[in-house]
Amino acid sequence: MSATTVVVGDGTTARTRAAGRWRRWRPVLVVLGVLLVGALLAILPAPRTSTTPLAPDNPSGNGARALAQVLGRHGVTVTYVRSLRDAERAAAGGTLLVVDDYALTPQDAQRLAQVDADLVLVAATQYLDQLAPGVGLAYGGGSAATARQAACTDADAVAAGTVTAAGALTAQSPGVVTCFPAPGAGAQGGGAYAVTTNAAGRRVAVLADATPLTNGALATDGNAALAIRMLGRHDHLTWFLPAIGAGADGGGGGQSLGSLVPPWLTVLGLQALVVALVLALWRGRRLGPVVAERLPVVVPAAETTRGRGRLYRRGRSHGHAAAALRAGAATRMAGRLGLPRSADAHATIEAVARASGTAPDDVARLLYGPPPHDDRELATLADELDILESEVNRP
Amino acid sequence: MAITWRAVVLTALGAVAVLLVPVPGTVLAWAAVVVVLCGLDVALAASPRRVAVSRALPGSVRLTQPARSVLTLENRDTRRARALVRDAWPASALAPAGDGAAPGSPASLARRTPRHRVDLPPGEARRVVTDLLPTRRGDVPAGAVTIRTVGPLGLAGRQASLPVGGRLRVLPEFASRRHLPSRLARLRELDGRAAVQVRGAGTEFDSLREYVIGDDVRSIDWRATARRADVVVRTWRPERDRRVLVVVDTSRTSAVRVDDAPRLEASIEAALLLATLATHAGDRVELLAFDRRVRARVAGSTGRRVLPAFADALAGIQPELVEADWAGIAAQVRERLTQRALVVLLTALDPAAVEQGLLDVAGQLTSRHAVVVASVLDPQEETLRATRTTSADVFDAAAAERAGLERAAVAQRLRRRGLDVVEALPDELAPRLADAYLALKAAGRL
Incomplete structure (x- = not known):
């Protein structure tokens, strides 16, 4: 036993350790800082735009941002919603604009009809019998948007005078007013715009075509006048553009998962996170560094032999393989029979045939015959060589 | 810095407080309590850098022969050091853990650095032994000695890895020495020292002895025969x-x-x-x-x-x-x-x-x-x-x-x-x- 020198401490002080830690953690801290700044920038309220047609935040030709901004300038608060639940919550007491109802189900329409708000249906004619009683839809009323005269007594329509619109809504009960008939059609053919009162006693305005609301068409004719008067009746407008699938209420009782979870569970989850962090710190701290070790080479000596065998196989070198097998067998048998190294093929065949009791022709074919041409012939040759060898080796 | 399982349990106990006062502030407050207690424990723990360590090793050991690495730890701090000590060695040098596992099973062959629990009052010294069983020939350098001292609360402590030098020379196994006796016997036969008389074909003159039947007549030394009035042959031995x-x-x-x-x-x-x-x-x-x-x-x-x-x-x-x-x-x-x-x-x-x-x-x-x-x-x-x-x-x-x-x-x-x-x-x-x-x-x- 030879004692080595006594070691006290690792030559560091609190200051050098702190410096070392700072040096080690600096890159991590830099990355974390960059991530944090990036995240902050990402959640800053940026002017958002979308490309959804008829959305109040879409600045392109088929959007409706111009109208929303004009309404806002006139003191109307525009709330943009994509789900029925949000629409119900936001609409009470104001105006509810429903644009494009393809994503809505009849149940959704039923609930919309009960909302305590003036309804404006724009390009939403699927559930007219529920939402706007007395308003019907006539087909073939002109699908292309054309300039149309008001031709009715509704104040909004008269103020607008002319609008660019398509579609034909018909009045099926006395209280319904239809305006903007297709050019050339009579007043009985219906028009692009209809006003009625629903079962809840709220005013319902229906516009068969959304063209007057779009950024592209807002400035032409009296489109802007009609849209602003139609939507600006109250100082609060809910702009409901049903999203696919989100129009339904999700089948629940109207409560989200979050509202079902008791508040203490959330806090307990937070505590569990903290415990997990401490657990990770406990298990993650290693008792000293890993000891590295130089390991010996792991390549087996037979690797090159296998590689050569694979090369033979891939090159389909049945001839080469057979030659090797034959040479090996012949060498071993010649050694066994005590033939000199200089013995020629004839002498070898003679000796092997005598020792094994096989016909010399067979021995000649096995040892010096034509090369095999496929796997089967090669395997047969190998087996026959084995048998011949065992015959020679038999005592 | 290192924390123990007690710190984890203490943190988990915070769940009770959270259930009593279910607001996020409770979580924060409990975390603060844990951090303060751990900090206190670290401050009160003995410094692992004031433990004097020396390692004693055998100069060399033959492959597959067991060896021991003996660490002597002396506490030079004024505080009692409750420490966990690891004497690190490469895996090929460690003895299999073996304890508790069936012999021959993979668990019994698992090589894990043993950890030693040491209680060191101020000024006292203790000895810690790590069993080694090298399975690879060559110079095996010892790793660092890691000491983790825990504070009085057992929540957290301090840790340091000290570079205590050490090198174990693992000599070849020389398993072929079992062939030595038979070869030495053959050598003695060649030498002519063994009972069996196999004539060595060496060229170096060894000695004269009396003729026995079977000896080569060409090796008879006629001069000596004349002197002794008895037939004497020369023996030869292999060159040395x-x-x-x-x-x-x-x-x-x-x-x-x-x-x-x-x-x-x-x-x-x-x-x-x-x-x-x-x-x-x-x-x-x-x-x-x-x-x-x-x-x-x-x-x-x-x-x-x-x-x-x-x-x-x-x-x-x-x-x-x-x-x-x-x-x-x-x-x-x-x-x-x-x-x-x-x-x-x-x-x-x-x-x-x-x-x-x-x-x-x-x-x-x-x-x-x-x-x-x-x-x-x-x-x-x-x-x-x-x-x-x-x-x-x-x-x-x-x-x-x-x-x-x-x-x-x-x-x-x-x-x-x-x-x-x-x-x-x-x-x-x-x-x-x-x-x-x-x-x-x-x-x-x-």
């Missing part, structure tokens, strides 16, 4: 004080694995057996480990010092992934040996490597010395050669056959140049080389 140079090739061909160990290991076993045998035979043995430069060298040792010197020198060599410089080896041999000697080359009969190197210098070597080339055979090659299961196997068998033929051709070329070639499986190389040495000695070719 010949020189044997064992050259271990540590180049790339020695690195490949044969039977789960590098080819070099078998060469080392053979070198050790030959050195022991030749020393007993009265020859002077030298060692040279070479690839492109000298890796190890033993010269000038005699008697009982030969084997330890060989083992020590061979312990440190490792296969190098370079091509052997045979011209350099020939130059070394020329430089070291001025008179005729036996040169044993422990290398591999790799046809390409031999043709590029050894064949070029074979003439130089054999012109002055007796040269034996010893090479390890791969048992797997014979398995490959005999397997016929699938068509791929037949191709592998053909490749193995071709490799064998090429090796035989190379061996034949070497023999034609006057070298003796010994080829054997890893376990048999040492005795076969010893036999070749004895045969040379018996033939008086040394």
Whole structure:
């Protein structure tokens, strides 16, 4: 036993350790800082735009941002919603604009009809019998948007005078007013715009075509006048553009998962996170560094032999393989029979045939015959060589 | 800094407080309590950097023999140190844990650095023992000693890894020494010291003795017979004080694995057996480990010092992934040996490597010395050669056959140049080389 020198401490002080830690953690801290700044920038309220047609935040030709901004300038608060639940919550007491109802189900329409708000249906004619009683839809009323005269007594329509619109809504009960008939059609053919009162006693305005609301068409004719008067009746407008699938209420009782979870569970989850962090710190701290070790080479000596065998196989070198097998067998048998190294093929065949009791022709074919041409012939040759060898080796 | 499981439990206990006052503030407050308590514990823990550590190791140990690394820890702090100590060693040097697991099961072979719990009052010292059982030859450097002291609350503590030097030299196993007694017996027969009278074919005059029936009449010494009035014969004994140079090739061909160990290991076993045998035979043995430069060298040792010197020198060599410089080896041999000697080359009969190197210098070597080339055979090659299961196997068998033929051709070329070639499986190389040495000695070719 030879004692080595006594070691006290690792030559560091609190200051050098702190410096070392700072040096080690600096890159991590830099990355974390960059991530944090990036995240902050990402959640800053940026002017958002979308490309959804008829959305109040879409600045392109088929959007409706111009109208929303004009309404806002006139003191109307525009709330943009994509789900029925949000629409119900936001609409009470104001105006509810429903644009494009393809994503809505009849149940959704039923609930919309009960909302305590003036309804404006724009390009939403699927559930007219529920939402706007007395308003019907006539087909073939002109699908292309054309300039149309008001031709009715509704104040909004008269103020607008002319609008660019398509579609034909018909009045099926006395209280319904239809305006903007297709050019050339009579007043009985219906028009692009209809006003009625629903079962809840709220005013319902229906516009068969959304063209007057779009950024592209807002400035032409009296489109802007009609849209602003139609939507600006109250100082609060809910702009409901049903999203696919989100129009339904999700089948629940109207409560989200979050509202079902008791508040203490959330806090307990937070505590569990903290415990997990401490657990990770406990298990993650290693008792000293890993000891590295130089390991010996792991390549087996037979690797090159296998590689050569694979090369033979891939090159389909049945001839080469057979030659090797034959040479090996012949060498071993010649050694066994005590033939000199200089013995020629004839002498070898003679000796092997005598020792094994096989016909010399067979021995000649096995040892010096034509090369095999496929796997089967090669395997047969190998087996026959084995048998011949065992015959020679038999005592 | 390190925390213990108690800190985790303490944090988990915060769940009770959270259930009583279910607001996020509780979580924060409890976390603050845990942090403060842990900080306090760290501040009160003894400093692991004020523990004086020294490590005691045996100078060298033979492969597969157990050894102990003894750490002496002395607390120079004024506080009591409750410490967890790890004496780090490479996995191949550690003894299998073994405790509790069935012998032979994988769990019993798992090698994990033992951790020692030590309680050190101020000013006192304790000894900690780590059991070692090296499974790989060579110099094993010890790792750092890691000390983790825990504060009075047992929540958290301080940790430091101290670079305590240490190196364990693991000598070759010399498993081939079991072949030594039989070879020594043969040597004694050659020497004429054994009861069996096998006439050594040496050329050195040994003694005169009375004629017994069966002795060669040509060995009768007529002068002595005339003096003694009795028929007296001369006896001869093999030459002594010949020189044997064992050259271990540590180049790339020695690195490949044969039977789960590098080819070099078998060469080392053979070198050790030959050195022991030749020393007993009265020859002077030298060692040279070479690839492109000298890796190890033993010269000038005699008697009982030969084997330890060989083992020590061979312990440190490792296969190098370079091509052997045979011209350099020939130059070394020329430089070291001025008179005729036996040169044993422990290398591999790799046809390409031999043709590029050894064949070029074979003439130089054999012109002055007796040269034996010893090479390890791969048992797997014979398995490959005999397997016929699938068509791929037949191709592998053909490749193995071709490799064998090429090796035989190379061996034949070497023999034609006057070298003796010994080829054997890893376990048999040492005795076969010893036999070749004895045969040379018996033939008086040394």
